Amino acid sequence: MTSPAPRFLVIGECVADVVRVDGAPDRVHPGGSPANVAYGLARLGRSAMLLTQLGDDAHGRLIRGHLEAAGVTVRADAVERTPSAVVELDGDGRAQYAFDIGWTLASAELPFVPGHLHLGSIAAVTAPGAAAVLELVEQWQGRAGVSYDPNVRPALMGERAEAVRRVERCVALSEVVKASDEDLAWLYPGEGPESVARHWLALGPAVVAVTRGAAGAFALTADGTREEVAAVPVPVADTVGAGDSFMAAFLHTRAAGAPLSACLTHAVTAAALTVSRPGANPPSAAELATALAR
Template sequence: MNDMFVVCGEALMDVYVLGTTPTGLQLDARVGGSPFNVAVGLSRLGRRAALLTGLSRDAAGERLMHTLSAEHVDTHLVVRSDAPTTLSVVSVDAAGVPHYAFYGQGTADRAIDDDSLPALPPEVRVLQFGSYALVVEPVGSALRSLAAREHDRCLVAYDPNVRLNVEPDLGRWRTTVEAMAALSHIVKVSDEDLGLLYPDSAPAEVARRWLSLGVRLVVLTRGARGSEAWTPCQHVAEAAAPVDVVDTVGAGDTFQAALLTWLDEEQLLSIAELEALDTQRLAELLRFAGRAAAITCSRRGADMPRRKELPGN
């Protein structure tokens, strides 16, 4: 297995406020970020994965780096800096309603620009882009330029993973999503994100527009209602795998990692092979990725499955 998957985007700490202490707050900080999770998920599923991100030299950045190494994710494309680590702070009020505070200005994961963007090794076969790193600067411009530059050499995959607590401007998100769709061969999106981005458009209408831009596979995840997939010639819907849900943290990231893994194992990671997928193969793809996501939902946090937990190979 010589081909490499490079996941591009943010890495951060999710900080949960557990309660108070006599002198302050009790906090539980956990490694996270959608692209970070996808890279770990790919590695656990047996893929050779690297993460292209910016990591701080602070204590949180060192913890993120340690986790990547422990999960066998290649760190040669990680750009280190003295900028702080992004923090996403989650607290719950007396009524049990969660509140989110995001601290990301001037942080390491958005500090990458065109000049500091690392060169990709020649064995990179797939570039996976995702989440808020594409809509913040300077990293957003750098990553979009990377997608444009590598579009004809690598297979480009994209998951918008809209985060309005980071960038509340839906217009900016739509502009970025449309630009990335025009540079991508695979787009995976949740029904929640589509509802935010295009509330007046049916999913099939959005999928057709993206396919007209050059996307070869559009996948829609619908949580407990399963998933759907479109190619230029085919459409298929698949029910969700049964699961006793503990939480859904990391489910979408797991689905994406499993989707790419299945295509790789089946030797279908090319534009021609994506276009030729029939309904049977599309259904197999959705079932595999859905099963992987269900395993994550059955566990606390973004605890993604390993390859031996899934059928086949």
């Protein structure tokens, strides 16, 4: 008997996050924004496959084991070494990244009909692999839901105007888009996040959500709805993976048919649980339910 097709197909990079804090030994956490989203979806009980690249090395084995333990199906092209990032944390737990990464994903035929495709971060805009990602998205657009999180990494984005062009192409292919206010500030200096969100809506998405850290999050829809929620206050261990947990919980809740306000509430709660503990460690369905019940 064949296993059921994954509901969510996530396309993008895995990264070994080498977390560095003054006075403490390095800690290695499985990471990469798309990988974190796939992991977060699986932790919430969704069937998820990750189309990615991994090396046959210690970092690659760590990441694969981490993902598969949560129930993610991993389909990975082999590369010489698994991408990595040195993550330096400031006194407030905010992360700065220095990357050793490439993205060369080849075009691929999918072994199933996806219900939803999620793309984001480095893999969506980095040549040559981004071409294969966009080819898949264009193939399935209109037949599957599509979501996108630019998760901007300035050191890897190149010249700003070209980065905006690549990001906006992904936005235009997507039904749901999520970005942080920091992403938007880098892409569109001097423009307010709500102004950018409305600009993106005009490109085609049904929903644009914007996270604002301790200020919470808001979302706009193509039909004129606006919802905003406050952040959930928690002691911050670090901010690694917070946006990815937000994205996973938002998609999970939206797939269940919940209203926009509930999607945002679930998402900010999942993000709060993630920042309260080290690394990209999104909540399980039971943890999220318990936190929401409080």
